[in-house]
Amino acid sequence: KNEVEQSPQNLTAQEGEFITINCSYSVGISALHWLQQHPGGGIVSLFMLSSGKKKHGRLIATINIQEKHSSLHITASHPRDSAVYICAVRSVYGGSQGNLIFGKGTKLSVKP
């Protein structure tokens, strides 16, 4: 079982729809990151969370430490939001302490 699981794997939405991407993890973490990756490979950090909720423009990220779950929401989605969204956690235990552990990503396509 992967230490970081994302759902859904693929998501197609119509412009304007509210979008939710989920991330569950099984390890102890010091922080959780939501990242955006456009075709071509570059990764942009959207949020870093250790508790609660953060908002930036149309993006909202929440984390529930007890349930080991985080969600990324996009309000009023737009075609330019089309990208792969990756959840990554920073482990606090064992040999992987300090490393980022990545989910496989959610590929979002927003149709006009």
Place this chain on the structure above:
Amino acid sequence: EAGVVQSPRYKIIEKKQPVAFWCNPISGHNTLYWYRQNLGQGPELLIRYENEEAVDDSQLPKDRFSAERLKGVDSTLKIQPAELGDSAVYLCASSLGQVGTEAFFGQGTRLTVV
């Protein structure tokens, strides 16, 4: 200030040839990571540096991969000889530290081995 800079952006080589990737992290960032990302997968750690010391290279295929971070700043990742299965995006990231610090990523180098 520039972010994490990687070069080249794209590289196509024949199998059995050597290849090298270069990464310039954000100024002052002590921690540097190299990741490999296969198509449709999340990035996987190859090596993590704290300053000039490789503190986690457990996932680095040491028979053909090598990395260095001279003076704790720039880093190079080398593959020699390259195999078809090495085709992937190689990402470099840097952060101020480990716990509670944000990681910043470069644009990546897309390697195609033919």
